[in-house]
Amino acid sequence: MGYIKEPDGVDFIIKGKPLTDKQKSAISEFIKADKERLAKLAVRKTKARTANKSIAASKAGH
Numbered sequence: 001m002g003y004i005k006e007p008d009g010v011d012f013i014i015k016g017k018p019l020t021d022k023q024k025s026a027i028s029e030f031i032k033a034d035k036e037r038l039a040k041l042a043v044r045k046t047k048a049r050t051a052n053k054s055i056a057a058s059k060a061g062h
Contacts, residue, residue: 006012019027 004012
Protein backbone atom coordinates (compact mmCIF):
# COMPACT_ATOMS: atom_id res chain seq x y z
CA MET A 1 0.00 0.00 0.00
CA GLY A 2 1.43 3.31 -0.97
CA TYR A 3 1.08 6.88 0.08
CA ILE A 4 -1.67 8.83 -1.69
CA LYS A 5 -1.17 12.58 -1.89
CA GLU A 6 -4.31 14.66 -1.84
CA PRO A 7 -4.59 16.89 -4.90
CA ASP A 8 -4.89 20.61 -4.19
CA GLY A 9 -8.44 21.52 -3.20
CA VAL A 10 -9.48 17.90 -2.56
CA ASP A 11 -9.90 16.30 0.86
CA PHE A 12 -10.17 12.55 1.24
CA ILE A 13 -12.48 11.71 4.12
CA ILE A 14 -12.43 8.17 5.43
CA LYS A 15 -15.38 7.08 7.50
CA GLY A 16 -14.65 3.84 9.25
CA LYS A 17 -16.75 1.90 11.70
CA PRO A 18 -16.01 2.53 15.38
CA LEU A 19 -13.90 -0.15 17.01
CA THR A 20 -15.45 -2.50 19.52
CA ASP A 21 -13.97 -2.82 23.00
CA LYS A 22 -12.65 -6.24 22.01
CA GLN A 23 -10.90 -4.79 18.93
CA LYS A 24 -9.45 -1.90 20.95
CA SER A 25 -8.13 -4.36 23.52
CA ALA A 26 -6.61 -6.60 20.82
CA ILE A 27 -4.86 -3.63 19.20
CA SER A 28 -3.55 -2.41 22.55
CA GLU A 29 -2.20 -5.86 23.42
CA PHE A 30 -0.53 -6.13 20.02
CA ILE A 31 1.14 -2.73 20.40
CA LYS A 32 2.28 -3.58 23.93
CA ALA A 33 3.74 -6.93 22.82
CA ASP A 34 5.48 -5.32 19.84
CA LYS A 35 7.04 -2.61 22.04
CA GLU A 36 8.34 -5.30 24.40
CA ARG A 37 9.75 -7.25 21.45
CA LEU A 38 11.49 -4.16 20.09
CA ALA A 39 12.88 -3.31 23.53
CA LYS A 40 14.35 -6.82 23.84
CA LEU A 41 15.89 -6.48 20.38
CA ALA A 42 17.46 -3.17 21.35
CA VAL A 43 18.94 -4.73 24.50
CA ARG A 44 20.39 -7.61 22.47
CA LYS A 45 21.94 -5.21 19.96
CA THR A 46 23.43 -3.13 22.77
CA LYS A 47 24.87 -6.22 24.44
CA ALA A 48 26.29 -7.42 21.13
CA ARG A 49 27.94 -4.04 20.47
CA THR A 50 29.41 -3.99 23.97
CA ALA A 51 30.72 -7.53 23.56
CA ASN A 52 32.23 -6.70 20.17
CA LYS A 53 33.95 -3.61 21.59
CA SER A 54 35.34 -5.66 24.48
CA ILE A 55 36.69 -8.30 22.09
CA ALA A 56 38.23 -5.64 19.85
CA ALA A 57 39.82 -3.92 22.84
CA SER A 58 41.29 -7.16 24.16
CA LYS A 59 42.73 -8.01 20.73
CA ALA A 60 44.22 -4.55 20.41
CA GLY A 61 45.91 -4.97 23.80
CA HIS A 62 47.72 -8.14 22.77
